Amino acid sequence: MNHLSGPRDRLHALAESDGPRTTGGFPSPLPYRGGGRHVESTHRRASRPARISGGEPESPPADQAWILQLRPRNAAALLEAVSEEAALREARLLIGDGAAGWAVEVAGLMAAAAPAQADGPYPAASRHTGRQPTAPAQVSVLSRVPDDLRARSAEALALYVLTxxxxxxxxxxxxxxxxxxxxxxxxxxxxxxxFDSLKSQLDCLVGELFRSCQDVLGPSKAADVTRTLSAALVAQVQHILLTLAEQAENERRGWFGSAAARHQELVLDILDGADVDAPQAFLRLGYDISRSHLALVVWRDDWGTRGTADLAAAATALLRSAGCSALLTVPVGVSSLWAWGSRTCGHPLSLRQLRHGDGPHRQVAPSPAVHIAAGLPGEGIEGFRTSHRQAGETAEIIRAAGSGAGGRKPPYDYAELELAVLLRSRPDLSTEFVRRELGPLAADDMSELRATVKCYLDLERSMSAVADRLHIAKSSVAYRIRKAERLLGRPVQEDRLRLHSALLLCDVLGRAAVDGPDAGS
Structure with missing residues (x-):
């Protein structure tokens, strides 16, 4: 994955043509492709001095009217918006499709701005307690909020400042x-x-706004406008930073000293390899780390404020179905948690056993909104660590695959995805490998052909078995294999292992296997 070597690292990394501006009523609707993930209290506007009673926005003052002339470079920028639909719709009503599209496009640059570098080689919860981390000193990781949260935050910020x-x-x-x-x-x-991350985003937004002001008005007119603009931006930036500073202090007071924070701290010690006394850990966690364990990583895609109770319920249901009598859940951030289950005698059932089992331990399907990644059962403290590491790697490759995750549904099993995890230990190199091995077969319209060739190799090149699996005629299988060989320029059995590995990565990751880890940045 991204060289997230220690559990604390994984904890930190889990975080042209100008269309006319619509001025009357709501803008003509564009197809909405936002995340659809609800976040409360996005834009509550108590006073709008620039709006009139008819519900239609008045024109801004003359020194601000140029903002309505902003246009994105990409005319389809609004189609890539990730904001809540209601917030985007309101911004389009107030400043028009062109300026809203400009903000969405600039938000992509803001989100791609380098995240803040953590101070030190291994940022950890210990920085708040004075305890030294036990992880190797050479480990160095960028600490940042998760990419989807960062993208949505940047877009909301750009639209807010511009309006x-x-x-x-x-x-x-x-x-x-x-x-x-x-x-x-x-x-x-x-x-x-x-705040370092927020500052880099605001710096990017301000710079783009000043450049666009000059492009729209020209250097002579822009000189006067930028003085007023500078004062307005200083006021907005000050308001944003002061508001977030107050929120940060309130959150800090509520979080540190809570039971969840104390549990997280001790669990991180255990995962880091610290010498932890099992009986003492049991007294603090209410969970025996010397037993046999099954670990889960559970998350949802939205960034709402409703907490992690639904994630804990989903983890509990799955671990109980695996025969676990004791449970431990540790919230991680606002929309994810880690979970472990153990049993007194023997191992908990693996996901593979649950899928093929009947009776009281049959698999419980989670809510479609909840993702669960599971490791393999492991014994004792080392099993506690190993199963969690496997669950974390599984979660990471599913997140990399993005929407649909290759057609897979939760819970996701490390045993099923282990080979893909190992093949993608260096995402940059694995992307080059897939492109090189598949050549023309890597194209978007070749998914059916790739699936047939992979199935053919999975089933030891048996035409009849492939026909049965895919519910097509044997002649269709033969035709597709011949077509793939023409595109590859070689028989599919030549360098079969390499071809099979590339097809596996495509099957698990979808377009991410070909586009690479930096796609869309």
Missing amino acids: CVAGYAADDIPEIVGVSVREFTRRSLPVGGT
Whole structure:
């Protein structure tokens, strides 16, 4: 994966053509491709001095009207928006599709700005307690909020600042921007990392806004406007930073000293390899780490504020079905948690056993909104660590696969994905490998052909078995294999292991196997 060598690292990393502006009523609807993930209190506008009673926004003052002329370089920028639909719709009403599209496009640059570097080689919860981490000193990781949270926060921030600068007052900054404060705090990261990241985003936004001002007005007119713009931006940045500083302090007071924070601290010690006394750990956690364990990583895709109770319930149901009599859950950030289950005698059932079993231990399917990744059962403290590491690697490759995850549904089993995890230990090199091995077969419209060739290799090149598996005629199988061989320029059995490995990565990761880890940045 991304060389997340220790559990604390995994904890930190889990976080052209100008269309006309619509001025009357709501903008003509564009197909919405946002995340659809609800976050409360996004844009609550208590006073709008620039709006009139008819519900249609007035024109901004003359020195702000140029903002309505902003246009994205990519005319389809709004199609890539990830904000909550209601917030995006309101921004489009206030400043028009062109300026809203500009903000969405700039938000992509803001989200791609380098995340704050953690201070030290191995940032950890221990920085709040004075205890030294036990992980190797050479481990160095960028500490950042998870990419999807970062993208949504940047977009909400860009839309918020632009509508405010255009003259439409707002009382509260979008809730999603403040979620990163909670995410950093609950991952035991210094809150300063949040502000460093936010500053890099605001710097990017301000720079793009000044450049666009000159492009729209020309250097002579822009000189006067930028003085007013600078004052407005200073006020907005100050408001954002002061608001988030207050939220950070409130979150810090609520989190540190809580039972969840204490459990997280001790669990991180165990995962880091610290010499932990099992009876003492039992007294603090209420969980015996000397037993046999099955570990889960559980998360949801949205960044709402409802807590992790539904994630804990899903983990509990699965671990109980695996025969676990004792459970441990540890919240991680605002939308994920780690879980372990153990039993007194023997190993908990693996996911593979649950899928093929009947009776009281049959598999319990989680809610579609909840993702569960499971490791393999392991014995004692080392099994506690190993099963968790496997679950974490499984979760990471599923997140890398993105929406659909190759057609797989939770819970995701490390045993099924282990080979893909190992093959993708270096995402940059694995991407080059897939492109090189598949050549023309890596194209978007070759998915059916790739699936047939993979099935053919999975089933030891048996045409009849492939036909039965895919429910097609043997002649269709033969035709597809011949076509694939023409595209590859060689028989599929030549360098079979390499071809099979590349097809496996495509099957698990989808487009991410070909596009690479930096796609969309």
